[in-house]
Amino acid sequence: MAWEIKNDRPVYIQLVEELEMRILNGTYTVGTKLLSVRDLAGEAQVNPNTMQKALSELEKKGLISSRRTSGNYITDDEKLIRDLRTELASNEVGEFCGKVKKLGITKKETIELINKEDF
Amino acid sequence: MSEILKCTGLTKKYGSLVALNNLDLSVNKGQIIGLLGPNGSGKTTLIKLIAGLLKQNSGELTVNGEKIGINTKKIVSYLPERTYIPDWMRVVDIIKMFENFYEDFNIEKVKTMLDNLGIKFNQRIKAMSKGTKEKLQLILVMSREAQLYLLDEPIAGVDPAARDYILRTIITNYNPEAAVIISTHLIQDIETVLDDVIMIQNGNLKIHKTVDEIREESGKSVDELFREVFRC
Numbered sequence: 551m552a553w554e555i556k557n558d559r560p561v562y563i564q565l566v567e568e569l570e571m572r573i574l575n576g577t578y579t580v581g582t583k584l585l586s587v588r589d590l591a592g593e594a595q596v597n598p599n600t601m602q603k604a605l606s607e608l609e610k611k612g613l614i615s616s617r618r619t620s621g622n623y624i625t626d627d628e629k630l631i632r633d634l635r636t637e638l639a640s641n642e643v644g645e646f647c648g649k650v651k652k653l654g655i656t657k658k659e660t661i662e663l664i665n666k667e668d669f
Numbered sequence: 670m671s672e673i674l675k676c677t678g679l680t681k682k683y684g685s686l687v688a689l690n691n692l693d694l695s696v697n698k699g700q701i702i703g704l705l706g707p708n709g710s711g712k713t714t715l716i717k718l719i720a721g722l723l724k725q726n727s728g729e730l731t732v733n734g735e736k737i738g739i740n741t742k743k744i745v746s747y748l749p750e751r752t753y754i755p756d757w758m759r760v761v762d763i764i765k766m767f768e769n770f771y772e773d774f775n776i777e778k779v780k781t782m783l784d785n786l787g788i789k790f791n792q793r794i795k796a797m798s799k800g801t802k803e804k805l806q807l808i809l810v811m812s813r814e815a816q817l818y819l820l821d822e823p824i825a826g827v828d829p830a831a832r833d834y835i836l837r838t839i840i841t842n843y844n845p846e847a848a849v850i851i852s853t854h855l856i857q858d859i860e861t862v863l864d865d866v867i868m869i870q871n872g873n874l875k876i877h878k879t880v881d882e883i884r885e886e887s888g889k890s891v892d893e894l895f896r897e898v899f900r901c
Contacts, residue, residue, distance in 0.1 A: 557890035560881035
């Protein structure tokens with residue numbers, strides 16, 4: 551899958567976001583082994599130290615665990631993944647609601663619009 | 670992290686022209702560094718000093734703690750900006766020469782990379798395009814198990830697909846005990862691959878920061894910052 555690194559923000563933050571997204575949406579399966587740092591860096595065309603920094607960040611959040619000799623594994627804590635997913639989604643919804651509110655649309659009308667969307 | 674390269678007060682003059690002016694610089698093992706600057710800023714001079722092709726007028730320069738000499742040349746793998754492989758050779762001849770010349774030459778790496786880029790062992794150098802020659806030369810240089818790689822404009826003459834392959838090669842060959850210094854004008858293509866960026870201008874050190882520091886502080890890519898700093 552393609553990695554898209556944008557120009558205006560630090561590379562490692564974008565890697566954290568992308569990896570997090572892949573774990574939360576199931577691209578990377580719960581409990582499985584992740585590619586090596588070098589291969590991940592090669593795939594994303596980024597510096598291996600930067601990729602390592604991003605992985606350490608995810609380790610802090612508990613989304614991956616590193617086993618000394620065998621590499622990095624995706625967490626098998628499904629509750630953690632669900633909670634984080636809900637948190638991220640609710641942030642997005644919060645932002646979205648702020649925007650539509652500015653347009654002067656009511657909550658009821660907004661929900662009707664959402665119901666029309668294909669999900 | 671331990672230091673692989675150190676310059677202190679490094680100065681190089683060509684007659685009255687000061688090419689490098691009192692440069693202080695340190696590079697650690699495990700780093701991939703971009704050496705950036707406008708034309709004539711001193712990039713190639715610095716690389717040639719480290720490779721031992723030029724001698725400084727004053728200041729200290731060490732690789733792995735040693736002054737430039739036989740011992741440092743053993744662990745430095747240098748790609749010049751021009752191709753130097755004799756026209757009469759075939760690929761296999763230059764490979765043999767490298768194998769005889771460098772103790773750290775890894776023939777398996779050469780085979781894999783030549784194969785990946787579709788270059789044949791019996792191909793004549795004379796019949797090669799400029800880009801193919803450049804690819805071959807880079808493959809040879811990257812096939813040494815060196816501790817410091819000096820790549821002077823390694824991707825300028827090759828097509829975008831080969832460029833991606835070369836960058837991936839640099840990444841997947843990454844060795845925490847080795848450092849890579851890449852001089853280039855194609856900043857956008859390589860900036861995500863770099864740890865640090867060193868910008869020099871008129872022989873003076875202008876910026877030495879990590880890519881993410883630059884992006885964080887300026888909200889711009891290194892490429893955009895370069896265009897701003899060196900606006901003509």
